[in-house]
Amino acid sequence: SATAQEFDILVLGGGSGGYAAALRAVQLGFTVGLIEKGKLGGTCLHNGCIPTKALLHSAEIADGARDSEKYGVKASFESIDMAAVNAYKDGIIAGKYRGLQGLIKSKGITVIEGAGKLASQNTIDVDGTVYTGKHIILATGSFSRSLPGLEIGGKVITSDQALTMDFVPKTAIILGGGVIGCEFASVWKSFGVDVTIIEALPSLVPNEDASIVKNFERAFKKRGIKFNTGTRFKSVQQNDNGVVVSLEDGKTFEADLMLVAVGRGPVTQNLGYEEAGLTLDRGFVITNERLHTGVGSIYAIGDIVPGLQLAHRGFQQGIFVAEEIAGLKPVVVADLNIPKVTYSDPEIASVGYTEKAAREKFGDDRVETHEYNLAGNGKSSIIGTGGIVKLVREKDGPIVGVHMLGSRMGEQIGEAQLIVNWEAYPEDVAPLIHAHPTQNEALGEAHLALAGKPLHG
Numbered sequence: 211s212a213t214a215q216e217f218d219i220l221v222l223g224g225g226s227g228g229y230a231a232a233l234r235a236v237q238l239g240f241t242v243g244l245i246e247k248g249k250l251g252g253t254c255l256h257n258g259c260i261p262t263k264a265l266l267h268s269a270e271i272a273d274g275a276r277d278s279e280k281y282g283v284k285a286s287f288e289s290i291d292m293a294a295v296n297a298y299k300d301g302i303i304a305g306k307y308r309g310l311q312g313l314i315k316s317k318g319i320t321v322i323e324g325a326g327k328l329a330s331q332n333t334i335d336v337d338g339t340v341y342t343g344k345h346i347i348l349a350t351g352s353f354s355r356s357l358p359g360l361e362i363g364g365k366v367i368t369s370d371q372a373l374t375m376d377f378v379p380k381t382a383i384i385l386g387g388g389v390i391g392c393e394f395a396s397v398w399k400s401f402g403v404d405v406t407i408i409e410a411l412p413s414l415v416p417n418e419d420a421s422i423v424k425n426f427e428r429a430f431k432k433r434g435i436k437f438n439t440g441t442r443f444k445s446v447q448q449n450d451n452g453v454v455v456s457l458e459d460g461k462t463f464e465a466d467l468m469l470v471a472v473g474r475g476p477v478t479q480n481l482g483y484e485e486a487g488l489t490l491d492r493g494f495v496i497t498n499e500r501l502h503t504g505v506g507s508i509y510a511i512g513d514i515v516p517g518l519q520l521a522h523r524g525f526q527q528g529i530f531v532a533e534e535i536a537g538l539k540p541v542v543v544a545d546l547n548i549p550k551v552t553y554s555d556p557e558i559a560s561v562g563y564t565e566k567a568a569r570e571k572f573g574d575d576r577v578e579t580h581e582y583n584l585a586g587n588g589k590s591s592i593i594g595t596g597g598i599v600k601l602v603r604e605k606d607g608p609i610v611g612v613h614m615l616g617s618r619m620g621e622q623i624g625e626a627q628l629i630v631n632w633e634a635y636p637e638d639v640a641p642l643i644h645a646h647p648t649q650n651e652a653l654g655e656a657h658l659a660l661a662g663k664p665l666h667g
């Protein structure tokens with residue numbers, strides 16, 4: 211192989227996890243080589259968070275045009291110009307990508323372009339050149355998974371193709387009612403598509419709190435988004451018109467296309483991981499809670515590590531590992547304390563234990579909950595939306611879960627995240643002042659209620 215190059219830290223993969231690790235590592239004085247075979251920014255910037263949120267914003271504008279008359283504005287919805295929608299979305303991505311490239315360069319991180327493969331506990335082979343790192347951080351991310359025997363291609367697509375479509379289908383089947391499936395259902399419905407979701411588990415977004423889910427499903431139904439839950443996919447046939455999808459319960463559906471959104475698998479195959487001695491479980495890299503693989507000084511972060519597959523988890527794990535290598539003893543990144551948002555209309559935003567999980571953890575009689583209905587919130591009435599804020603508390607103890615449903619509730623997860631991470635009591639939050647009129651007041655009201663002094667509730 212060609213000339214060897216040595217770094218304190220080699221990072222494999224320049225997505226949310228990898229580039230965050232690299233940035234924190236150079237800040238701590240390490241020399242860093244960041245290996246990326248595609249584009250810095252990874253899934254989140256190019257095929258995930260950012261493009262989906264751009265589409266959701268176009269969707270919101272479309273719904274605004276439809277609803278405008280209600281607010282005394284004469285405008286109307288005509289049609290979706292997919293070329294323009296994509297141009298807007300791609301412009302956002304391009305701007306962020308330029309910014310990230312500039313940032314990485316300005317910090318003195320060495321970007322190594324190419325596909326890397328772990329060659330030993332301290333070396334990575336990038337297309338024939340071997341690089342050495344005293345420490346190695348693996349951050350190779352994830353890909354759209356399919357079901358066994360279900361082939362992607364033609365009119366059976368994943369989120370990767372759905373994000374670059376240059377037309378609006380008339381009808382679409384979405385296989386999988388998780389976050390990604392529900393976000394696309396929301397976008398497409400606003401774009402005028404007749405959408406049907408198929409989900410094997412008994413409900414949509416099954417990891418969220420049950421009463422939030424019930425209200426979310428009601429809101430989706432009201433929007434005309436169809437869904438079949440608790441029913442399994444059997445097969446799909448493609449023809450000139452589109453797809454014919456059969457379920458195990460005998461139902462069939464026809465549509466222009468089918469989006470497969472059944473989860474994401476780790477990118478860990480043929481990368482030398484097992485040969486180097488790492489333990490994989492269904493492809494995921496097993497680490498201890500400090501993200502060490504147990505082999506040499508190799509760490510793993512982001513979507514290849516079992517648990518929540520979220521960009522901000524990857525970022526934080528990247529920062530964590532850089533600090534861990536520096537001996538700073540950072541606080542462990544716990545999935546339970548990570549905020550989660552489903553950016554559909556309406557949005558779901560949550561952090562901490564669901565009511566069910568809290569009952570399992572603390573015991574049935576050791577859990578208190580409160581649900582505040584946004585019908586009582588002034589700002590919600592003005593913007594014409596509803597929803598709920600639900601708190602889960604350990605009896606006589608701290609708030610252990612906050613679950614919110616409603617328009618733009620994701621913007622409020624910051625306060626909820628502090629409350630749960632700082633183990634605040636409702637009595638601590640009750641005297642904090644929430645600006646009027648904001649939807650954020652609902653969070654304040656819910657805490658007032660749990661502290662025994664409901665104001666408007």
Ligand code: FAD
Nearest residue numbers: 223225226227247252253254258326351512513519520521
């Ligand atoms: P990735 O971002 O996947 O980055 C991995 C990088 O490694 C890639 O750039 C890849 O090219 C590179 N790589 C892989 N193998 C090699 C190799 N052998 N050599 C060199 N480079 C390699 N998360 C959120 O928090 N919020 C959202 O709103 C959100 N929306 C999403 C919407 C969609 C449609 C999808 C698909 C995902 C979404 N996610 C969201 C999830 C988020 O994108 C991921 O959790 C995040 O990107 C994971 O970061 P990562 O660094 O682990 O991996």
